[in-house]
Amino acid sequence: MQITLNNTGKRFNLEWIFRHVDVAFSSGKSYAIVGANGSGKSTLLQVIAGALMHSEGNIVYTDDNQKPIENDVIFEQISIAAPYLELIEEMTATEFLTFHQTFKTFIKPIPEILKEIGLAEAANKQIRYFSSGMKQRLKLGQAFFSNTSILLLDEPTTNLDGVGIQLYLRLIKDYAEKRLLIICSNDEAEYGFCDEKIVVEKYK
Numbered sequence: 001m002q003i004t005l006n007n008t009g010k011r012f013n014l015e016w017i018f019r020h021v022d023v024a025f026s027s028g029k030s031y032a033i034v035g036a037n038g039s040g041k042s043t044l045l046q047v048i049a050g051a052l053m054h055s056e057g058n059i060v061y062t063d064d065n066q067k068p069i070e071n072d073v074i075f076e077q078i079s080i081a082a083p084y085l086e087l088i089e090e091m092t093a094t095e096f097l098t099f100h101q102t103f104k105t106f107i108k109p110i111p112e113i114l115k116e117i118g119l120a121e122a123a124n125k126q127i128r129y130f131s132s133g134m135k136q137r138l139k140l141g142q143a144f145f146s147n148t149s150i151l152l153l154d155e156p157t158t159n160l161d162g163v164g165i166q167l168y169l170r171l172i173k174d175y176a177e178k179r180l181l182i183i184c185s186n187d188e189a190e191y192g193f194c195d196e197k198i199v200v201e202k203y204k
Helices: 041-049 095-102 112-115 132-144 162-174
Strands: 002-012 014-025 030-034 057-062 078-081 150-154 178-183 196-199
Touching: 002 041, 014 041, 014 178, 030 041, 041 078, 041 095, 041 112, 041 150, 041 178, 057 078, 095 132, 112 132, 112 196, 132 162
Parallel strands: 030 178, 030 196, 078 150, 150 178
Antiparallel strands: 002 014, 002 057
């Protein structure tokens, strides 16, 4: 799997968030998108994911045989965890993951996922009663255990305590090695292991 950005830019009204991005992302490698707060890291990640339309240039998705993947089906290969993505708080953790599974399959049964992310005892608890750290664990579980080739993470240790951060690093080690991994962050502890670093400010 490869994602290639060619002269890609994004603007809101008259303000360019980034321009002339020429970057290729490949499976089996990890990338960090870094920059100051408000520099456009999350916007770039959402453009890569296809959640936001770019304003100039193009983005090409190709499989391992270099065959193009259409934009309307690439979402099947992408899982994402980000602070701005909301959980369905009226659902329990089990109900939420079961609902998610109607869109993307998991690599493990839901009870095993909840056990791995430390939420087995909260399986039947409504998400509205979760702490912020529990919600982040659930977001990470949904993303890491989806059967996808591309894993996108935005500020992945948000609201996690020390134990939660160790969980995140373990998930990276065990479930991200063969995937195309892109992490948005300005905290080196979240991305220090990445193969390449993209600095958003270079594309202003």
